[in-house]
Amino acid sequence: MKSLLLKQNKNISISPVEDTQYVYVLPGDSTGVTNLELSFEKEGVNCEIVVLGKMHEGQSIELTTTSRHLVPNTSCVTNYFVALEDSSSSNYVGKIIIAKKAFQTNSYLNNKTLVIGEGTKNITRPILEIEADDVKASHGATTGRVRESDVYYLRSRGLTKKEAEEIIVEGFFESLVAKIEDGDVREKVLTGVKS
Amino acid sequence: MKRPLQAYFRINAESMGQFERTLIIAEEGSFANYVEGCTAPVYSSDSLHAAVVEVIVKPGARFRYTTIQNWSDNVYNLVTKRARVEKDAVMEWVDGNLGSRVTMKYPSCYLIGEGARGEVLSIAYASKGQHQDAGAKMIHAAPNTSSSIVSKSVSLRGGRTSYRGLVDVTLAAPNSKSRVECDALILDSISATDTFPTMRINESSANVEHEATVSKIGEEKLFYLMSRGLTENEAMGLIVSGFIEPIVRELPMEYAVELNRLIELEMEGSVG
Numbered sequence: 339m340k341s342l343l344l345k346q347n348k349n350i351s352i353s354p355v356e357d358t359q360y361v362y363v364l365p366g367d368s369t370g371v372t373n374l375e376l377s378f379e380k381e382g383v384n385c386e387i388v389v390l391g392k393m394h395e396g397q398s399i400e401l402t403t404t405s406r407h408l409v410p411n412t413s414c415v416t417n418y419f420v421a422l423e424d425s426s427s428s429n430y431v432g433k434i435i436i437a438k439k440a441f442q443t444n445s446y447l448n449n450k451t452l453v454i455g456e457g458t459k460n461i462t463r464p465i466l467e468i469e470a471d472d473v474k475a476s477h478g479a480t481t482g483r484v485r486e487s488d489v490y491y492l493r494s495r496g497l498t499k500k501e502a503e504e505i506i507v508e509g510f511f512e513s514l515v516a517k518i519e520d521g522d523v524r525e526k527v528l529t530g531v532k533s
Numbered sequence: 534m535k536r537p538l539q540a541y542f543r544i545n546a547e548s549m550g551q552f553e554r555t556l557i558i559a560e561e562g563s564f565a566n567y568v569e570g571c572t573a574p575v576y577s578s579d580s581l582h583a584a585v586v587e588v589i590v591k592p593g594a595r596f597r598y599t600t601i602q603n604w605s606d607n608v609y610n611l612v613t614k615r616a617r618v619e620k621d622a623v624m625e626w627v628d629g630n631l632g633s634r635v636t637m638k639y640p641s642c643y644l645i646g647e648g649a650r651g652e653v654l655s656i657a658y659a660s661k662g663q664h665q666d667a668g669a670k671m672i673h674a675a676p677n678t679s680s681s682i683v684s685k686s687v688s689l690r691g692g693r694t695s696y697r698g699l700v701d702v703t704l705a706a707p708n709s710k711s712r713v714e715c716d717a718l719i720l721d722s723i724s725a726t727d728t729f730p731t732m733r734i735n736e737s738s739a740n741v742e743h744e745a746t747v748s749k750i751g752e753e754k755l756f757y758l759m760s761r762g763l764t765e766n767e768a769m770g771l772i773v774s775g776f777i778e779p780i781v782r783e784l785p786m787e788y789a790v791e792l793n794r795l796i797e798l799e800m801e802g803s804v805g
Contacts, residue, residue: 463731466717468727476745
């Protein structure tokens with residue numbers, strides 16, 4: 339599957355014609371993408387959406403992702419991983435829409451929020467609208483904070499609190515970054531999430 | 534109290550509007566189970582059942598409110614259910630929706646005392662012409678509160694099920710935990726299902742999980758059961774019973790038997 343790094347753009351709407359992995363790194367403030375929609379109109383296309391990044395102190399993001407399945411036999415995996423620093427917030431809507439004729443669809447959405455700061459806010463609304471029967475659709479969403487015991491362990495090894503948290507955040511994104519098949523894109527994402 | 538309190542609602546006239554108001558106060562340290570059932574004969578015109586149920590669960594008490602709703606399919610069932618859950622108290626809503634044309638019902642727990650817990654177990658079953666719009670609301674407003682929502686829905690013959698839920702962790706609720714699980718089963722190509730959960734988390738120490746799946750009955754499961762001599766109908770009935778079993782087993786025995794029988798009846802002739 340080829341990887342494509344999406345550019346900064348408020349609204350992105352794509353109708354994929356070949357198997358593609360769409361990757362987007364959050365800029366950390368509210369200037370980034372707010373709408374990302376994949377509309378499946380060609381049969382047999384499999385895609386992935388990978389959105390990840392850190393929200394900087396006091397910044398907020400509003401994001402809606404949609405995977406709209408209109409024809410049979412398509413699949414989509416949506417991942418939205420966000421880490422929240424002090425007083426930052428994330429307001430996310432993740433939609434999976436499967437139209438009446440779109441049987442044999444396979445769609446999954448995964449949202450993880452890692453709280454690293456204080457005074458954070460997040461709203462998550464994963465939505466499923468399913469009109470066809472022969473499909474698999476699911477979503478999972480979790481919110482949790484960095485475990486004190488993990489930070490403690492790393493600090494006992496001589497790291498500062500800040501370094502320890504950085505490593506934990508890196509590990510949080512690692513599972514997603516590892517899925518990016520294109521080496522170039524992966525490198526760019528790695529530098530992107532560290533900034 | 535050892536034995537459940539029971540109530541039964543019936544709509545006995547055409548074009549009727551039934552407005553129910555229930556207030557229950559569970560005293561400190563008490564334990565009780567309240568069970569209600571609803572039915573109505575079929576008339577040619579529509580009826581309305583609008584209810585407000587409030588429960589106050591005092592510190593350390595545990596209260597369970599069980600509903601088996603089997604209105605005829607021309608009843609509009611619009612219900613508000615909420616509970617105030619105080620320190621170390623537990624509130625459980627067990628909600629079975631089989632009947633009615635449209636049901637809109639989202640039992641809620643306001644967890645206002647430290648260590649309070651709220652639980653909702655919900656089954657929705659939507660057949661021809663029905664829309665079961667059910668769900669749950671959990672408002673965490675005190676430290677160390679926890680909640681869990683399990684929702685199972687089945688849609689067939691053009692029915693539609695929706696899960697609509699809210700988990701709200703306010704600033705007053707550090708160290709709160711919540712877990713939501715909703716599974717939907719679609720039995721044919723003309724039925725539909727939606728999931729609309731909201732998680733609003735304003736407290737940085739909260740731990741919130743949500744999971745939902747939608748699927749149809751696996752061919753291989755059907756094939757296996759049929760190879761053991763069951764008809765397709767029996768096999769589907771068995772799979773549906775298994776699907777809702779985690780909730781059915783929480784019901785008093787008579788109700789569990791009744792519910793299984795109702796579903797068997799509803800499932801009859803659903804194949805072919």
